[in-house]
Amino acid sequence: MLGDMRLVDEFENVYYSAGVIGQGGQGIVLRTRDSDIAVKLVTDRAGQPLSDPVARVAALERLRRLRVLPLPADLPLARPVAALRDRAGYVMRLLDAMHSFKDVFERPCSEEPGELPSWLAEVARHDVRAAAQLADYASTGSTKGRLLLLAKCAAVLARLHAAGLVYGDLSTSNVFVTGVGADAQVWLIDADNVHYEGQVGDDFFTEGFAAPELARGDSGVSFRTDCHAFGVIAFSVLCLNHPFVGELVRAGGDWSRDEADPQQQAMHGHLPWIHDAGDNSNRTDEGLPLELTCTSRLADLFEETFGSGRTTPWRRPAMLHWPEALAAAADCSLHCNSCGMSYFALDRAQCPYCSAARPRLLRIDSHRWPEVLPAPCWVFLMALDSLDAAAQLPGRVFMPFSLAGNDEPVLSVQAEEGGYRLRRGRDSGPPLQIARAGVREGQFEGLENFHLSAAELAMGVTIFAAGAQARLIRLALMEAA
Secondary structure, eight states, rough: OOOOOOEBBBTOEEEEEEEEEESSSSSEEEEEESTTTTEEBBTTTOOOOOHHHHHEEEEEHEEEEEEEOOOOTTTTTTOOOEEESSSSSSEEOOTTTOHHHHHHOOOOOOOSOOOOGGHHHHHHOOHHHHHHHHHHHHHHHHHHHHHHHEEEEEEEHHHHHHEEEEESOTTTSSSSSSSSTOOOOOEEEEGGOOOTTOOOOOOOOOOSSSSSHHHTTTTTOHHHHHHHHHHHHHHHHHHHSSSTHHHHHHHOOOOSSOOOOHHHHHHHHHHHHHHHHSSSOOOOOOOHHHHHHOOOOHHHHHHHIIIIIIHHHGGGGOOOGGGHHHHHHHHEEOTTTTOOOOETTTTBBBBBBTTTTTOOOEEEEEEEEOOOOSSSSSEEEEEEGGGSSSSEEEEGSSSSSOSSTTEEEEEEEEEEEEEEEEEETTOOOOEEEEEETTTHHHHHHHHEEEEHEEEEEEEHHEEEEOOOTTTEEEEEEEEEO
C-alpha cells in the first residue's frame, strides 16, 4: 500500500512514495522518488492514515499553525512546505540519504555475528552478543562520533527553546543524520507538535523517552520534558543502555508500588536511575560504563537530569548546557587506529579497549584573552599520525562557543615534507596571527597559508584569534605514551 502511492500536494505537485523512513504514534514518514523530499502521513491510533474528515481538517489546521511559528530560518528542522491535497499530511524537505538515530545506533545484534576483530576475542568468549554490539559501536562512530552528533542535536533543540518553542515528541526515531563523521549533519523531523512553551497542545510522546511527569499524565510537554527526552537519547546512544532499566527493573521492580509492570515503574519515575548517586538498587553492568563514555561534566548533567530531575523537573539542566559539554568531550576524545574505538586521551596512556599505546598528539589549548588563566577554556586533541589528510580545527577553538556555526572549519592542519601546512578556511572565523618561539623574536605574523616545521612545533607555537572576545591558542606536542 505504501510502496508506490501517488500523493498530490496543495499546489498540484505529484509525488510517488518509495518506502517507509519511520513510523510513530502520530504518523508515517515516507521517502519519495525525489531523494530530497519526504512525506508525512498523519495516522489514527491504529496506525492507519486518517480517513475521518473531521480529524483530517484538525490535522491540517495544526500544520497551518506550524507554518507561521517563528522558527529560525536556518534551523535544521524538516518543517512542512506544502499540505497534501487529499490526505492528512504534508511534504517536507530532507537531505539525501539520511537515516534516523534509531536505524544507525539501535540495530539489533545477531547471536552469530560472524568474524569479529581480534580485540574482541576475550569479550566474545563470554558474551558473543556483547562483542557484536561493541563491534557495531566502533563502526558507527564510537564515542567520539556519537558525542559530535549529539552536540549538533542538542544545539538544534537549544535554538528551538531559545525561540520559545517546545519540540514535544522527541525520540531516536525523529533525529536524522547524514552519516557518523565529523561533517555529518543532524536534522529533526516530525515537527507536528512544535508549539510555544505553556501553550496547550497534543501531548504525544514515545514510550521510553517521556519524562516521568508526562508518562504519568501529570503534565504536558514542556522545555523540561524535552530535556529529559534528550538525556535519554544521549545516554542510550553513548552507553548502550536505558538510564532507568537496571537490575531492579529486571528483577521485577518495587513490589510496594501500585504498578505491577516494573518497566512502567521505571518510566513513571518511581525507581532510581542506574547511576543514581544516592541509591544503587537499580544499578546494572549492562552497556558501557560512564568513565569510558562521559567526561565528569557530562556525568554531572546526566545525574541532574535523571537523579534530581526524576522527581524535581525544574532541576533538569536546560538544553543550553548540553551542546558545549558534548562538543568539549568530543574534542578531547581520540580515535584509536588499532580497534576503531575512541577514548579520552588526556586521562589515559593507552586505549582501554585494545591496550594500544596512545600515539603522539598535538594538544591545542585555547585561552581567553587578555585574562589568560592557567586552565584553558577549550582543549582540542589530534593525533599527529593521522594528519596525512587535512584535519579541520572548528570555530569553537578560536571563538566563544555558539549554538550555530561552532563546528565550521576555521583552520586545517596537514602533514607535509619537513613539517605541517596550516591553512585558513574560506571566509570563516576571526583574523589569525601566529608566533613561533625563537623565530623573529616570537613576533606575531599573519596566518593564511603557512608552513610550520616540526622543530618549530616542538619549540612552541602560539596563535592569536582577534575579536571582541579574543583567544590565545597554544599548540604543544604530547609525546606517545
